[in-house]
Amino acid sequence: MNHQAIKQEIRAADQAINNKDFDTVANFYTNEAALVVRPDLLAYGRTDIREAHKRISEYFNGSLEVSQGDMVVIEAGNTALVLAKTFVKSSEKLDSEYSTERDAIYVYVKDDSGKWLCAIDNSYGVELLKKQA
């Protein structure tokens, strides 16, 4: 499986983030999705996730650029795990801890129409285990 359908959704979501089109960004998520904003802060649901993306963009003075490198996708029926080299760049805040390369973890679910939606967006990956310890 080459998982093009899921990868296409992820690239389109990145494009919407980079374009600051937050209505479109929100529609890539399930209604009950969870976004890890920071290791200690989660946003739940499309409305709050839209707002969180807007605030993240403002934090970077609108100069945020996200993209994915290598991806590993494991599909199991209507559920998929995506591991991705994620690049977060900002020309305005190069010293920020949020400008970095990360091993991100996404969970996608297929809805009744066959479209893949993001249920869990954790760009911090397994780092969350360290923060908790």
Add this chain to the structure above:
Amino acid sequence: MNHQAIKQEIRAADQAINNKDFDTVANFYTNEAALVVRPDLLAYGRTDIREAHKRISEYFNGSLEVSQGDMVVIEAGNTALVLAKTFVKSSEKLDSEYSTERDAIYVYVKDDSGKWLCAIDNSYGVELLKKQA
């Protein structure tokens, strides 16, 4: 949320693995689940996952002991991402690359009866990104 329901399922699955009760192990998975047996080998579905767990156990001469340390659970509706410090021990194969501590990634889904089942079991975590590169 303390996510006790999911954590209890994971502990019970570990117990079944350690007891070599593979019929019980298989029932902790969805019908279409995926198990990362090795970075280059996946097993799909309860029948193949049962067989894979049996073979892993045989590889360790029946001395395999799995357990979880710290866990981070992110629930989003009927989908959950679990990050876990996983300990894989074997008194028979201490030199094996399979005897180790790992940052594991599991995806759980809630079925119609409200029971959490494992859809994706990836004890190698983001290591899969390195193997692919």
